[in-house]
Amino acid sequence: MENSLREKVLTRNIGPDLVPADMESYEANGGYKALHKVMSGMSPNDCLEVIKASNLRGRGGAGFPTGMKWSFVPMGDKCSPGHKYLVCNADEMEPGTFKDRLLMECDPHQLIEGMILAAYTIQADRSYIFIRGEYLVAIERLEQALADCYKRGYLGNNILGSGYDLEMHVHTSAGRYICGEETALINALEGKRANPRAKPPFPQVSGLWGRPTIVNNVETLCNISHIIDKGAEWFQSLGIGEDSGTKMFGASGHVKNPGCWELPMGTPIREILEKYAGGMSDGRKLKGFLPGGGSTDFLVEEHLDLPMDYGSIGSAGSRMGTGTMIILDDKTCPVGMVLNLLRFFAHESCGFCTPCREGLPWTRQVLEDIESGRGRKEDLETLVRQVKYIGAIGNTHCALAPGAMEPLQSALKYFQSDFDAHVEQGCCPYTQGERV
């Protein structure tokens, strides 16, 4: 059953010492080959077809097919004159997620090459890396890499003599979780409040400054150069199950070896947990886990043999999200964990729509009461009602609040007895580190 990694793709330039790949070492390892290939004869449509055929899906959490997303951008005569934009979403703030940071810090050129190719495909002439402000190392290395690219003629006017022009800028975020939502990111980039926009219109037709815009996650863009270089079939063959390519998976919580690894799409959860994360810490047992960051539903032991791909995790009632798991062990209070997440999400609400702005702090307050022993029986009904009220996409303006309710709704399903125990005992049963 064990699937070992057959090929390192995204992390090919990342060694255990985490020394960043500079222009020389990146090129020495086949970097910018895809760029040369495209600029010497591939049309934007050729590139789009390859990406479509590769079945690459967005790595930011929603898993939307990248090629399809790009295909919505109006091209040629169908596009009114003006700029088009490619934006890299590097505002990595999902709780428990630290995969983009590794990719940007250790291999900035991989992202940049992917971005140039993506921008070329949609014929964007401006591109931004919207990066989390705290990622100081990544910012510095990306800036350096950009400077090197301009020097090499990989960016700027008439890239490699192709006649194609592209500007690229690093834009540091002022730091809100909601900036990870693509339309909120666009507003932030315009200097406005980072409130998500209503869709339609989608950014592909009316995005940054009202112009066609593609926003892709760092990891998604890091795949592009490899797909262009080696082809769609190769990329598809990397995945084990239905989904193509490799994926950055991670684990945090009480495991022996928390970390982040590149593994084939569809690697079973158990393999990630036991082989790479080293299993549970001594004396602790697995109680549940959030498969793809803080805004995904809990899964439990029975789900360990599921492959990590969009479909399998989805049918188990959760989402693959960012692919970075948060592990809950038997000595950590699940109510406390959910409360901790709710505190984060309530604080990160942009304050635009009512259910999120008011509903999350309300839920947080109920959980605080329960966790601190002031909970009442009817509070559990309130929580169920809150899940119904806030938890559905469409009830709220964007996906933040429904995401925030995912750990709660699944905790109510799998850990109901813990909630009851809090209310019945009038205190948190885990205060001593062990349920009493």
Place this chain on the structure above:
Amino acid sequence: MPTIYIDGQAYEVEEGKNLLEACLNLGLDLPYFCWHPSMGSIGSCRQCAMVQYQNEEDTRGRIVMGCMTPVTDGARLSLKGDTASEFRASVIESLMLNHPHDCPVCAEGGECHLQDMTVKVGHRDRHYRGLKNTHRNQYLGPLINHEMNRCISCYRCVRFYRDYAGGTDLAALASHDHVYFGRHQDGVLQSEFAGNLVEVCPTGVFTDKPLVNDYSRKWDLQSAPSICVGCAVGCNTSPGERYGRLKRIQNRYNQQVNGYFLCDRGRFGADFVNSESRLNFAGVRQDDGSYQAIKADDALSQVASLCQKGAVAGIGSPRASVEANYLLRRLVGDSHFCSGMSDVEHALVQQVAEALSTTRAVSPSLHQIESADAVLILGEDVSNTAPRLALALRQSARNKARQMAEDMRLEPWMDAAIRNLAQNQYSPVFIAGVHESRLEDIAAASVSLAPDDIARLGFAVAAEISGSHLPGLGHLSTLVGTIASALKAAKKPLIVSGTSLMNSAVIESAVAVVEALLSEEKNTLLSLSVPECNSMGVTLLDGGKGLGFNVLAESAAQGDIDTLIVLENDLYRRAPTETVDQLLGNIKQLVVLDSLDNATLSASYLALPAATFAESEGTFVSSEGRAQRYYPVFVAEDDRLASWQWLSELGQVLGLSGFDQLAHFDQVEQTCADEIPALSGITAAAPDHLFRNRGLKIPRQPARYSGRTAVRANVSVHEPKQPVDNESPLSFSMEGLGVGQPSSLMSYSWSPGWNSNQSIQKFQNEAGGEIKGGSSGIRLISPGEGAKIESLSVPDAFHPSNTDLLLVPVYRVFGSDELSRQAPAIAELSGDAQLVVRSENVNKLQVADGDGVVVVVDGSEVVLEVLVDDSIAEGCVGFTMGMPGTESLVIGIGSMVSLRRAENWQPRKPQLIATDNPNAPSPDTRGQRGVPYV
């Protein structure tokens, strides 16, 4: 028309609407907060949730927001089902987490949309046990009260203030459940439309400060349909009265004119009605110079005997009703009547009236202005002279965005999406003024020029459109080309100009531009502003036949006038003090009818107390040419009478022929309409006094008007008989129907379950549409056959002089208007008169902002405070028109003046508005009429 199914019932609805609009138009009560008919949808409050089903089999459905979902043929929806109802109740419960339980002490209570919606969704039990968030309130100036704790974060305030009205100093600050709507620091809100926050806010965050300080509940306010007297736009208002005091002005919806919004001059400027300097009784001057109050009958017989003694002349007024002016004219005779404007102003308004009735261009309503797709403003600083027009122009600039949205197939109500799409792209707006205006942010190009050069620019554009060329434009020729081609490319170009620069060539040039455009068979609009609420009415009445002010002064000098009757007019605002003094010295007796004390009234022999607009009935004609009726909101106290009534009674006492048939308002109006062809339409402005709504008069008081007996319980515990209104179809009572009447007779809007101003949708054909039965008012001026333009009227180019400066008027929304200055809240904002000078001109004099400068005009000297403004046209100096201390400068407009530094000038103490100094006195105590806020 698409068919939609709501709770199983099929409805035909209009295409292109959203579900919320469709529901409201069907009369279904779907609660909402953030959506506004004039501002569209953003989907923030989530209150208007419905359940939409995929098809007939779908039983689960999904929640959609009514305001964000377009109607689609065959859509299956649930409004009353449990899922939708429970969700909407949860939204209200969420909004109530932090909303204080202060309805009994909240100024919004009783007309609060949040109260209405809370009752409507049936939310009752509170599940939240946490603490409420609290905020610090800000001092926002003398007009608006701020109580942030009540905020439900619907974002309407900032969307109106910033997106709709172009303000910059109110914003959404902070995030999550700490979102704060306020300024970056305490201080006066800078937008002249800030007062609309009171009506836009669905609850009591922004409330009317003068009302809060002198408070009455909505249900205790007696109201009547009224027209704003602040400028010539003619916005419809609904003033509210209690205990004989005018408590507030609220917007009265008229789709064609003001829509949902007023400017602050109009909303807060009417407080002059409550002024201490109101005249209550007739008075006659004693030998010692003091006034002795006399009985009304005695006053009338005294005036009558004065009139019988010798020659009588009358001076009318552009701020008095058509009817009062008509009666005065009839009383003294055509040849002894003067419109009451200065000669220059009278000629200009006459020119405007003629231009509008000869040109083929349409004189547009504000609603039509909003549909213009290219605008050229020639000389008129509309933000200060006709503010509501400026707000309409702001919307017309957005037609580019609407077009872009249409091209992308975005629905016109998708406000946020359209703004994101268009960003700061606007339909072309070109502005030529004597200084920068507050429409600068939407202008494709703007230029500051001397008035004659503005006219030259206009003529040059006209020439360019016609394919010829006006020489000698220098650096402006590129701009002329740009303007001409933008206007030619537009489907509905609009030219805006007016009388404010006192320059007839400017108006002429505006007419020249529309005539040039009309030769291309275009749908062209020409909006010409005039100075006062009835400038147009009195001009149409006069028809160019009356005496000019100077002619009148001359005949007085020859001893041809014994008695002069002045109707609601302070002559000292019309002409230099010496001229007026001379005129008054040359007559024997001055009789003045006015409501407020002023210099002319103080010079009178006999004064008659006139009712204000709030206590009388009358007709005003707006600059558009729209005749509109206003009605008494309350019965005038003491011996105050409407001017038309004083004059009618005087005519009867004098036994003048026909005056026995002029005892009632409708008779006066009918006779006026019969006699003056230009005013023949005024009787159609509103129904006559016999109109009944299902057999009943229309109530001025809402159904819940309370304490009618308690008001005067200290006098008598018996309920007094309500005053009877024999002149109009309105009654001073709560009895009668408040629905189904024509829009010109809507005292207030209220509908069961809709206590706030949002109830207006129950009276409209469709949300944001016309009031059922049509918008009120009647247009008296219709386009003509084409105006003749004198090619010789192109003035010479202005050449700045090295020594002297050209004197031009500049206008202040707060301060330039005579009556609104008397409202304490507006007075606080209006400040003192100023001289607006370019820095190069003050540098020579070694003065700076706040220093004093002497202006020498025509031999007389005026000392004014300096405001340095480099946006004023080169070689020009401006003075704040209409503000005390500038009267003698009016005659110098258009002439060259010299400046010199004023000696012994005491600079004004700067007003403290906000400070970081913790020891400074709290600004919260300001603007409270001397009463500290406790």
